[in-house]
Amino acid sequence: MAHEWSTLHELLLPAVSDATRGKRGRAVENELRRAIRDGRLAPGSRVPSSRDLAGQLGLARGTVSAAYAQLVGEGYLVAERGSGTRVANRVGRAQTTPPPRRTRVDLHPGLPSLSSFPxxxxxxxxxxxxxxxxxxxxxxxxxxxxxxxxxxxxxxxxxxxxxxxxxxxxxxxxxxxxxxxxxxxxxxxxxxxxxxxxxxxxxxxxxxxxxxxxxxxxxxxxxxxxxxxxxxxxxxxxxxxxxxxxxxxxxxxxxxxxxxxxxxxxxxxxxxxxxxxxxxxxxxxxxxxxxxxxxxxxxxxxxxxxxxxxxxxxxxxxxxxxxxxxxxxxxxxxxxxxxxxxxxxxxxxxxxxxxxDRHLRRTRALYRRRRDALLAGLATVDGCEPVGIAAGLHVVLRLPAGTDDRQVQRMLADEGVSAPALSGYAHAATTFPGLVIGYAALTTEQIDDAVTALARVLTSVATRP
Incomplete structure (x- = not known):
């Protein structure tokens, strides 16, 4: 508790010191609000009483009480009789990282066609x-x-x-x-x-x-x-x-x-x-x-x-x-x-x-069609070669020697296509560069979309100095 209060004092003191006398209460209010939004004050953490904080900052107790009351009214703080004042548990934080990329086509292996479940x-x-x-x-x-x-x-x-x-x-x-x-x-x-x-x-x-x-x-x-x-x-x-x-x-x-x-x-x-x-x-x-x-x-x-x-x-x-x-x-x-x-x-x-058995017969035929469609599309893309037997729910795509398959994975992600690099499955051995492409859950349109994005990325990689 003392650590939290000391941190709060260090957090607020510069803002209060820089403010003019009539605006120090507003400085406390603004800095507390900003600290809660940014996550520097964790949800549920207790803040000192208005008397204690006023003494630490050299302010009138009424000034701190007014700042607390304002933040309670806005939902940033919660005041409970006998429990003191705490940071509210549900406060939206400022967006500090870019939003996740939207994935149009997910090529991760391992899933059957869930829409075909009987x-x-x-x-x-x-x-x-x-x-x-x-x-x-x-x-x-x-x-x-x-x-x-x-x-x-x-x-x-x-x-x-x-x-x-x-x-x-x-x-x-x-x-x-x-x-x-x-x-x-x-x-x-x-x-x-x-x-x-x-x-x-x-x-x-x-x-x-x-x-x-x-x-x-x-x-x-x-x-x-x-x-x-x-x-x-x-x-x-x-x-x-x-x-x-x-x-x-x-x-x-x-x-x-x-x-x-x-x-x-x-x-x-x-x-x-x-x-x-x-x-x-x-x-x-x-x-x-x-x-x-x-x-x-x-x-x-x-x-x-x-x-x-x-x-x-x-x-x-x-x-x-x-x-x-x-x-x-x-x-x-x-x-x-x-x-x-x-x-x-x-x-x-x-x-x-x-x-x-009936479900297996249906899905075998479906997955073979999707695999054939994927391989037909890949045949038009320079610089890649499917490897492995005609089986399962995925195919490994060998990329040209020297290609950084994790870079290709990142570039495809920028295109909205999620495809894991083969090197991501290696424990110690150095595999050839490649991608692990799951196709069982893909529609024909998604297969075409993925192949087009892959062709664009590999062309970009090949033409880079």
Missing amino acids: RAEWLAAHRAALADLPHEALGYPDPAGLTSLRGELAGYLGRVRAAQVDPESLVITNGAAEGLALIARELHRRGHRTVAVEDPSHLGQAELLASHGLRPVPVPVDDHGIRVDRLAASGSRAVLVTAAHQFPLGVVLHPDRRHRLLDWAGEHDGLVIEDDYDAEHRYDRPALGAMQALDPARVIYQGSVSKVLAPALRLGWLVLPPALLPEVVERKRLDDLGSATLPQAAFAQLLRSGGY
């Missing part, structure tokens, strides 16, 4: 599931997940991803993020202190691992996926990979490296965390089966509905080796007593009725 089918699935649920199912759920969902999901993953899944090995989570957090905490409990991660890769996953006491160790990725020959040097006994469609580079882990990765896990008593985040979206051929089927005892398989339906559903899953299952289920129980039953039941119904 609302009618999801609502029907909810109604059917609720009608079928016995009364006892409305109590606290099984922390591993609803039995009916685990059964339907095990069948789906075996059919679509060739995974080796027993319903009892499945744990339903609040999205893939909770699944990775559960794994991270169990690894830490077992003595792990590092986890190898692909470089480049999703920085949010590295942050999540670090928040649970595991240091992410980057291992470079090339055209055939993660460099398995570099894993031993990482000192880790666990590795997180996106084998079916590496994020963000869009490559597939070569079959030979798959086997070498599993050999590494066996030799080092290690674990492979297979993040199968968007493998259902392959447009030129069926995706390779999940790596988990090759060694269910060494591979943790994780997925979610975020790239197929919507992230807002917060539905994910883990397929766990038997050695990890009891501890992870217990950890899930202690965290939240299990995920919500009704969304699980609705998802089980959507799987059972074929609605999930």
Whole structure:
């Protein structure tokens, strides 16, 4: 409190000293008002009594009281009996930074077409599931997940991803993020202190691992996926990979490296965390089966509905080796007593009725058209080359050697187009300059707009001295 009052004295004294005798009260009023607007006096902070402040500034108490009364009337100060006078909690501050740029087209990867969410089918699935649920199912759920969902999901993953899944090995989570957090905490409990991660890769996953006491160790990725020959040097006994469609580079882990990765896990008593985040979206051929089927005892398989339906559903899953299952289920129980039953039941119904498969067929066709439109537009732009397989919800755009991709990102932002630089996903390795372009949620007009802006920016970059 004394610090606040001393600061207020130092703040007001110059203004009062410079004012003529008849205008010192107005100087106090104006300077207080300005300090509150600028945020120099924080909302809720107490100001000294009129008697104390008048004594500090050498003014009549009535002069300070009048200034306080004026600012109370304007809403800058609040006077409460027994609590003194404080700065109001809601006071608009002066704009000190320019307003954010308006984004016309958002090219960030990771979102499906949210406007294509099957609302009618999801609502029907909810109604059917609720009608079928016995009364006892409305109590606290099984922390591993609803039995009916685990059964339907095990069948789906075996059919679509060739995974080796027993319903009892499945744990339903609040999205893939909770699944990775559960794994991270169990690894830490077992003595792990590092986890190898692909470089480049999703920085949010590295942050999540670090928040649970595991240091992410980057291992470079090339055209055939993660460099398995570099894993031993990482000192880790666990590795997180996106084998079916590496994020963000869009490559597939070569079959030979798959086997070498599993050999590494066996030799080092290690674990492979297979993040199968968007493998259902392959447009030129069926995706390779999940790596988990090759060694269910060494591979943790994780997925979610975020790239197929919507992230807002917060539905994910883990397929766990038997050695990890009891501890992870217990950890899930202690965290939240299990995920919500009704969304699980609705998802089980959507799987059972074929609605999930129908939605996938519709969106695969939609995303392929949008990807083709994007690539057709990019073919007319000099100085860029799409890389990666025909899959997923994004494409990586290679820029000319020597280009500063973060500068291109900033210049596109000035054009109203938000496109992340590839270098923003790098941990340690130097990638080629590029952009990571998400296209699943774009309309044809937005694709054309983005391509036009990109052509303009790259021409500007190329002609600069």
